[in-house]
Amino acid sequence: MRNFLIITCVHHYAENGKYYGYGPYVREMNLWIRNKEKVTVLAPLISSQKPGKIDLAYDHPNLEFESVPAYHIQSWSARFQSLVQIPYILIRTFMEMWKSDHIHIRIPGNMGLLAMFVQVLFPSKFKTIKYAGNWDPESIQPLTYKIQRWIANSTHFTRNAKVLVYGNWPDNSPNVVPFFTASYRKEEEEPIKKISLRQKLKLVYIGAIYDGKNPEIGIYLSKILVDQGINFEFTYCGDGVMRQELEELSGEMGLSDHVSFLGNVTAAEIKEILKESHFLIFISRTEGWPKAVAEAMFWGCVPFTSAVSCVPEMVGKDGERGVLLSKDPEKLYQALLPFLNDESLFQQTSIAAMSWARGFNLEKFQTEIEKFE
Incomplete structure (x- = not known):
């Protein structure tokens, strides 16, 4: 045998x-x-x-x-x-x-x-x-x-x-x-319709919460969004040594009404969250083929991520399927503005991301x- x-x-x-x-x-x-x-x-x-x-x-x-x-x-x-x-x-x-x-x-x-x-x-x-x-x-x-x-x-x-x-x-x-x-399997594919960015901006982080993933960037970005009067929610999916620190930081910055920490969740729950989310915020120091990015793209969630490993090939170097960024929260906010000002740009990028990711089932x-x- x-x-x-x-x-x-x-x-x-x-x-x-x-x-x-x-x-x-x-x-x-x-x-x-x-x-x-x-x-x-x-x-x-x-x-x-x-x-x-x-x-x-x-x-x-x-x-x-x-x-x-x-x-x-x-x-x-x-x-x-x-x-x-x-x-x-x-x-x-x-x-x-x-x-x-x-x-x-x-x-x-x-x-x-x-x-x-x-x-x-x-x-x-x-x-x-x-x-x-x-x-x-x-x-x-x-x-x-x-x-x-x-x-x-x-x-x-x-x-x-x-x-x-x-x-x-x-x-x-x-x-x-x-x-x-x-x-995901091909049979799982389905059309995705998200709520308007103007109604509520939905951001998500997926992965272990430790310093190698730079998860704190989402907190600082959230503070900028609050100061700018933007209606949004930021969901953290995952657990790790920095979770308590980030929860405390979120409370200190007055972000509790906007930022939530779900801990480890099932694959089915991740799927539903990504269907509803507009942008993945995932500025990791190193990756291989980051599943968080690929899964987000599969459900039309546009990745804001770092140019490590093969990620530039995934999102496209010219930004047609996502945005490559450093861990500067102000630059993340500035990169969000074109999408907030032109929802058709988001739809175009979301569809391109989804089309690419669904080629890898x-x-x-x-x-x-x-x-x-």
């Missing part, structure tokens, strides 16, 4: 005999494993926690889960502990690769770093390697990310492999295949990954 091995650093949770992980990741992996005879997942399992609203379960009748420690080296105590954990993980990774027929490695990440070293020992086994971060060789990234990228790109150390990356970049080896991801994704079987 052919075995498809998944190696990832995504934290997993068990409940009622099923294994759960971060929803967008599991939704994608369920397409990868749909036609596989047997699936093995090698990843951290957090036994002390139950799956949350954002998590989904793997859907496969013959799936085995092999748990390993969720190691890191962010403190001295963790570094000492990793001296025991890393050799153990390396041995487990070698054993699972030995038993597999198709090795699927998710990078960049701690598990991916170790797996990229071990896969060198299996040059004849077919491998798909998903680089879910920013493949841009000029981008500022941690050294461990650069190491994983270098090994994946090397035809000497990584053989019989397809490395799936977001965007088209220079210096790619024959290993590399420009790729994409998807969130789950059916197309399934067709493309089947080429790697």
